[in-house]
Amino acid sequence: MLEVNHLDVVFRTYGGEVKAVRDVSFHVDHGEIVAIVGESGSGKSVTVKTIAGLMQSENAEIRNGNVLLNGTDLLKMTEKELRKVKGSTMTMVFQDSMTSLNPTMKVGKQIEESIKEHTGLSKSERKDKVITILKQVGIPNPELRAEQYPHEFSGGMRQRVMIAIALACNPELLIADEPTTALDVTIQAQILDLLKGLQANYNTSIILITHDLGVVAETAKKVIVMYAGMVVEKAPVDQIFKHPGHPYTEGLINSMPDVSTDKNERLIPIEGSPPDLFSPPTGCPFVSRCKYAMEVCEHHIPPEFEVKYNHFSRCWLHDERAGVNHFNANKEGEETDQK
Amino acid sequence: MNIYIVKRIFTMLLTIWAIATLTFIIMKCIPGDPFASDSRALPEEVLQNVRAKYNLDKPVPVQYALYMKDMLSFDLGVSLNSETRTVNEIIKQGAPVSAIIGLQAMIIAAIFGVILGSVSALNHRKFIDYFATTIAIIGISIPNFILAPFLIKYFAVDMPLFPVARWGTWMHSVLPSIALAVTPLAIIARFMRSSMLEVLKQDYIMTANSKGLSKYKIVWSHGIRNAILPVVSFIGPLFASLITGTFVIEQIFAIPGIGRYFVESVFNRDYPVIMGTTIFFSAVLVFVLFIIDMSYRLIDPRIKLTSEGDGK
Numbered sequence: 217m218l219e220v221n222h223l224d225v226v227f228r229t230y231g232g233e234v235k236a237v238r239d240v241s242f243h244v245d246h247g248e249i250v251a252i253v254g255e256s257g258s259g260k261s262v263t264v265k266t267i268a269g270l271m272q273s274e275n276a277e278i279r280n281g282n283v284l285l286n287g288t289d290l291l292k293m294t295e296k297e298l299r300k301v302k303g304s305t306m307t308m309v310f311q312d313s314m315t316s317l318n319p320t321m322k323v324g325k326q327i328e329e330s331i332k333e334h335t336g337l338s339k340s341e342r343k344d345k346v347i348t349i350l351k352q353v354g355i356p357n358p359e360l361r362a363e364q365y366p367h368e369f370s371g372g373m374r375q376r377v378m379i380a381i382a383l384a385c386n387p388e389l390l391i392a393d394e395p396t397t398a399l400d401v402t403i404q405a406q407i408l409d410l411l412k413g414l415q416a417n418y419n420t421s422i423i424l425i426t427h428d429l430g431v432v433a434e435t436a437k438k439v440i441v442m443y444a445g446m447v448v449e450k451a452p453v454d455q456i457f458k459h460p461g462h463p464y465t466e467g468l469i470n471s472m473p474d475v476s477t478d479k480n481e482r483l484i485p486i487e488g489s490p491p492d493l494f495s496p497p498t499g500c501p502f503v504s505r506c507k508y509a510m511e512v513c514e515h516h517i518p519p520e521f522e523v524k525y526n527h528f529s530r531c532w533l534h535d536e537r538a539g540v541n542h543f544n545a546n547k548e549g550e551e552t553d554q555k
Numbered sequence: 556m557n558i559y560i561v562k563r564i565f566t567m568l569l570t571i572w573a574i575a576t577l578t579f580i581i582m583k584c585i586p587g588d589p590f591a592s593d594s595r596a597l598p599e600e601v602l603q604n605v606r607a608k609y610n611l612d613k614p615v616p617v618q619y620a621l622y623m624k625d626m627l628s629f630d631l632g633v634s635l636n637s638e639t640r641t642v643n644e645i646i647k648q649g650a651p652v653s654a655i656i657g658l659q660a661m662i663i664a665a666i667f668g669v670i671l672g673s674v675s676a677l678n679h680r681k682f683i684d685y686f687a688t689t690i691a692i693i694g695i696s697i698p699n700f701i702l703a704p705f706l707i708k709y710f711a712v713d714m715p716l717f718p719v720a721r722w723g724t725w726m727h728s729v730l731p732s733i734a735l736a737v738t739p740l741a742i743i744a745r746f747m748r749s750s751m752l753e754v755l756k757q758d759y760i761m762t763a764n765s766k767g768l769s770k771y772k773i774v775w776s777h778g779i780r781n782a783i784l785p786v787v788s789f790i791g792p793l794f795a796s797l798i799t800g801t802f803v804i805e806q807i808f809a810i811p812g813i814g815r816y817f818v819e820s821v822f823n824r825d826y827p828v829i830m831g832t833t834i835f836f837s838a839v840l841v842f843v844l845f846i847i848d849m850s851y852r853l854i855d856p857r858i859k860l861t862s863e864g865d866g867k
Contacts, residue, residue: 270761303767315758320780320855329776330766365856381766 217421218244218267218389223281225262225271234493236262238445240281244389244438247419249412251436251453253426253468257490259445260425264391266291267423268308269298285389304334307382311394313374317366324350324362327381334385349380353410372403379410390414391423396431408435429472433457438526441465444490444501446517451527461521461529461543463506500532508533508542563848567841574837575626575830576619582829583615589635589824609635609826622830631834632827634820642831649813650835652722653800656812659732661794664739669783671740672747676782677774679752687744694741703734703807720809731808735801739793746789750782757781784854791847795840 225237237259244250252260265271267283269290283290285306290298307330310316318326327346331337337345343362350358353376366374375395382390392411396404412435414420424436432439432453439456441449441464449462460466467486488505491497497504503513512532521534523543533543590597590605597605606612610621625632631642675687710730711719717730754760755778763773800814813832820828851858 268765270764299767299769301767302765308762308765310758310762312758316762318759318763318777318781319857321777326762329763329768333767367857378762381762 217246217286218423219284220263220267221282221284223263223266223283224279225259225266226277226279228275228277232494235496236276236445236493237266238496240442240445240447242440242447242450244421244423246388246421247415248438249415249422249424249436250438250440251424251426251432252440252442253429253432254442255427255490257493258442260442261393262445263442264308264393264423264425268306268391269293269302270308300334303330304385305387306389306391307385307387309375309378309382309390309392309395312398313371313378314366314398316378317374319366322363322365323369323377327362327377327384330381330384345384346380349383350377353377353380353383354406355380371399372406375399375403375407376410379407379414383414386418387420389421389423391425393425394427395424396426396428404431411435429468441468444496445493446501446530448502448531449527449529451523451529455524455527461523461527461534462502462531463508463533463543464502467505500530510538563845567845570841571834571837575623575834578830578833579619579622582826583618585821585824587824589826611826626830626834631831634828635825636823636828642827645816645828646813646831646835649800649811649816652810653805653812653814654798656728656731656735656804656810657794657798657800659728660735660739661790661797663732663736664743664793665790667736668740668743669747669779669786671744672786673751673774673779673782675744676748676751676755676778677770679755684748688748691741691744691748694737695745697737699734699738699801700803700807702737703731703804706730706734707807720807722810727808727810731804731810734807735797735804739797742793743786743790746786747782750785751778754778754782780854784851787847787850787854791844792840795836795843799836799839 220243221241223237223240224235227234227236240259240263242250252263254260262271262276266278267290271278278291282292285301290301293301317323324343324346327349328342331342331345335342346362347358350361355361355373355376361369361373366377369377375398378395382392390411395411396407399407408431411422411424415422424431426432436453439449439451439453440447441456441462443464449456449460449465451461456465457469460469464486467484470484471486473483486505491501491504497514498517499515500506500509500513500518503509506513510532512535516532518530518532518535520528520530523529523534529543531543532538533541589609589611590602603612610618613621622632629643631646634640634642634645671687671691675684678684707719707730710716718724718727721727751774755774760773760777763777768776800812800817802814802818804810805812805814813835816828817832817836819825820832
């Protein structure tokens with residue numbers, strides 16, 4: 217349904233060009249929840265904002281690539297055509313519901329606004345629709361709540377309102393940019409359940425950005441791991457947790473706290489810090505932090521290797537010339553298991 | 556809320572009293588005498604009689620007490636320059652004229668200032684923005700006493716659309732209102748531009764954008780209400796000074812407003828008129844500020860007016 221091919225996004229700054237997104241490709245099927253994970257600055261948000269048509273800032277430039285939604289390239293659309301897609305077929309939920317809702321507009325009106333923009337419903341029909349949606353996202357007393365302002369809502373309730381806005385016109389694709397990061401854990405679980413329910417009931421495709429691997433394991437079907445503006449690995453969710461195909465993914469999983477281990481055990485960090493995107497390394501972006509780094513990693517960006525069916529990794533270790541190692545040993549092991 | 560209003564009215568009265576007292580003290584510090592500037596040289600006995608009539612021979616604290624007593628009964632005294640006119644009459648005749656011009660100027664300045672500022676913020680660093688900013692700077696730089704004669708030359712003499720000067724029909728009020736509006740308009744436009752630029756960076760604007768709204772709709776329904784708050788706090792005092800008359804514009808257009816008395820009374824040491832016009836101005840200012848504070852509540856629902864603290 218959504219297909220992103222070879223997307224390159226650059227920010228022009230006084231210090232030079234920042235290559236925020238480099239050669240990003242992935243696709244999302246109907247009714248699929250895809251998670252994009254990666255640390256801050258890895259290009260997750262820029263990628264989805266480009267998809268959602270929210271990158272018209274003067275210093276961002278989409279250098280290359282296309283974004284196909286049901287076969288049409290969103291990047292080639294005129295502003296007017298794109299506006300018809302935004303808010304109806306494709307909607308977005310943002311991280312911070314405190315700042316993402318207009319403080320001086322009633323909540324009901326903020327939901328009604330996109331219904332008004334995209335449908336021909338009358339005023340009273342729109343009001344009914346707003347109440348229905350508020351009920352659907354689990355807000356009690358919807359008639360009263362619709363007439364209130366965002367500051368009268370709690371954080372979790374505000375995020376439900378954000379989701380209500382996104383749902384107003386029955387979107388096919390919902391992009392959620394860290395929807396649970398600003399919330400506490402119990403509320404997080406409720407919001408994730410809500411999103412999962414939508415996907416199950418309405419077959420909405422969801423792109424979920426997060427840096428919480430727990431959230432990923434809980435909700436997503438497919439995972440895309442980004443690092444320094446590149447997709448380093450994409451795989452089905454069970455596959456990625458059991459057999460990560462990239463040293464960075466492996467590092468992420470190892471650095472997760474584990475309830476079953478001894479309390480006193482320290483977390484395992486990934487040493488070092490991400491590269492400077494003003495001048496990204498010529499080779500693999502992870503090379504300086506990778507414990508398996510080889511000569512080739514310094515000089516050449518690894519291509520996408522298909523590790524297994526639907527499991528891709530940008531790591532030279534999957535090249536046959538790398539010899540038998542930790543990663544392809546795993547793969548071999550898996551294959552023998554299957555036999 | 557009600558307690559807030561009562562407390563607020565009390566402080567308003569206190570403020571007016573404080574201003575009246577200060578004005579009285581400062582006024583008495585100016586050397587000179589209302590009758591000394593008279594062209595006729597009056598004999599000493601006559602002067603003493605006249606002074607006695609207006610209580611000017613009494614000690615200053617007594618004069619102050621007498622004035623305050625009259626003020627409490629809304630009697631602002633008689634002008635020393637023309638015995639037949641009371642200060643109340645002067646205000647009653649002049650204030651409405653000044654208020655009409657001031658109000659019209661304010662409406663022009665607020666509407667066009669907000670539009671100009673919003674449009675230039677929306678086209679940040681594009682031609683329209685530079686154009687609007689240039690207009691605004693010109694508006695701020697040209698004093699209204701320069702602009703007024705030009706308006707008269709082009710729109711009253713060369714193209715006789717409006718009367719040259721004087722007061723009578725609504726047409727008479729157009730040119731003075733425009734002349735008076737230009738500077739505030741430019742200032743409001745600049746305020747609005749920077750405030751709107753700030754608002755356009757907010758996350759909720761991106762939310763509005765993700766709903767597929769057009770950029771003018773975004774600015775209209777999400778931008779203006781949020782961006783106007785800092786502008787409103789500036790509009791308050793401006794409004795008060797505009798509606799209480801402006802000496803220069805009233806002088807150029809020969810308009811019988813109240814601004815003239817404000818200035819002339821000081822030169823003439825016309826004590827009751829100095830006091831009267833000042834008290835009138837401060838009363839208007841204090842009242843407008845009160846209205847502005849109340850309007851914050853309407854603009855931004857997060858602001859709650861309470862009687863605690865500074866009332867915000």
